[in-house]
Amino acid sequence: MHFMTALKAAWQQRNSLLCVGLDPDPAKFPAHLQGRTDAIFEFCKAIVDATADLVCCFKPQIAYFAARRAEDQLEALIEHIHAKHPAIPVILDAKRGDIGSTAEQYAIEAFERFKADAITVNPYMGRDSVDPYLAYPDKGVILLCRTSNPGGSDLQFLEVETPRGRMKLYEHVACTVAEEWNASGNCGLVVGATFPAEIARVRELTGDMPLLVPGIGAQGGDIAATLAAGRTANGAGLMINSSRAILYAGVEANGGEEFAEAARKVALDTRDAINAHR
């Protein structure tokens, strides 16, 4: 699969900008999955199968698997998505960042072991820490730019002097990725829905570059403002992520075996709320 081609096809053919984030927290699983050794896989698989026709991509968060020694379930999950829903790209949310020789190992982890179609990467260590991912031209490389969390401002919102003039650090990252790191056309950026003005600024600086936008749902970002700020001329360009609000909708409602149907309903409503503003 070529990540960018698959993403664009998914935006159009599935009529969705929704990314379902897979952050499996066993403490929130429904009762019938509690205690099963494959609970993480079974929970995520049910969510995936119930929402696959509503999304443009899935985004498993590796930390939730790693904290529970469940890398094998992450492998099985991505294999399942590729086998059953082959049109849908998978972004491994890993936010890796290290020197080139180590980044090569992380690229092997993401693309060859887990067989993800894209990865999120931290830009703090600069160009040679990103090159090993860029060396896979079919894979997506999605750099952190303006993150959705409160501390995102601590560094990213500082004013910096750059060869392009004075700008905020996140703007410098956006320009650097768009103008220097994207030679293979396989880069994207993470910009939080909690900061629509900055989504607009990143859109202005990067043309049609795909933006992964976390922060709607549990984090409180606004869908209308996100679309107004970030959609491209053809009404796409965004992967709008929701994790907890979808995953645990059913668990919070009744804790029963219908959790996936409840998740589907929230995913459907979210997709439609997004589409209402395209």
Next chain:
Amino acid sequence: MHFMTALKAAWQQRNSLLCVGLDPDPAKFPAHLQGRTDAIFEFCKAIVDATADLVCCFKPQIAYFAARRAEDQLEALIEHIHAKHPAIPVILDAKRGDIGSTAEQYAIEAFERFKADAITVNPYMGRDSVDPYLAYPDKGVILLCRTSNPGGSDLQFLEVETPRGRMKLYEHVACTVAEEWNASGNCGLVVGATFPAEIARVRELTGDMPLLVPGIGAQGGDIAATLAAGRTANGAGLMINSSRAILYAGVEANGGEEFAEAARKVALDTRDAINAHR
């Protein structure tokens, strides 16, 4: 183990500022380990046992384990270090960085699953992305500041406007960690040996904060300049990392079963070269 207490004791009692980085690359293993399913563990264990009296800490790089589906061997390795060399702290080099709820999972991965005594963390996402690690006051939290790689300058060397005035981004990170994030006294910083002037600046800004210094050996950093720039008044304050130059010394020499003895010799020479400048 309390990381900072153990580190200071190791500096003094073992008379060493050397950190041996465990970056196991099976392609470079000696012939008798090739093809064994536990080769990564056995290679690292032999290095650890051959160098334990010469180091102040060990630093396994998780990417090398994750790329080869060898998390179980990393667990076994850290368990071995704690069991056989209980005075030596283990830094998990993971450079994680994510929003708070995800960082909680990474903290569980590092401190509860792998039982590391410290972790390296990326500061790009700000305070709330670091808090979950700081919440373990016995553990060390070592923030990337001025990394040793060429691209380290892309962001870290930019001039930024901060509440403390105009400075380089890495200086802002150093000040922020020293003045705001280090309330429990469990923070350290990564500053590359390839930039001794910046080591001196970070030392000036952070008092006696421990600095993890990669970049000697394969990356070409200078030991004398590193010590002159970064040692504290009592001749400590540094964890000077060497990985490849030590790990593969014997493999490159003869490829035989004496690889650990060859690694020990380089570790001994490196420790003594460091001590000559304390």
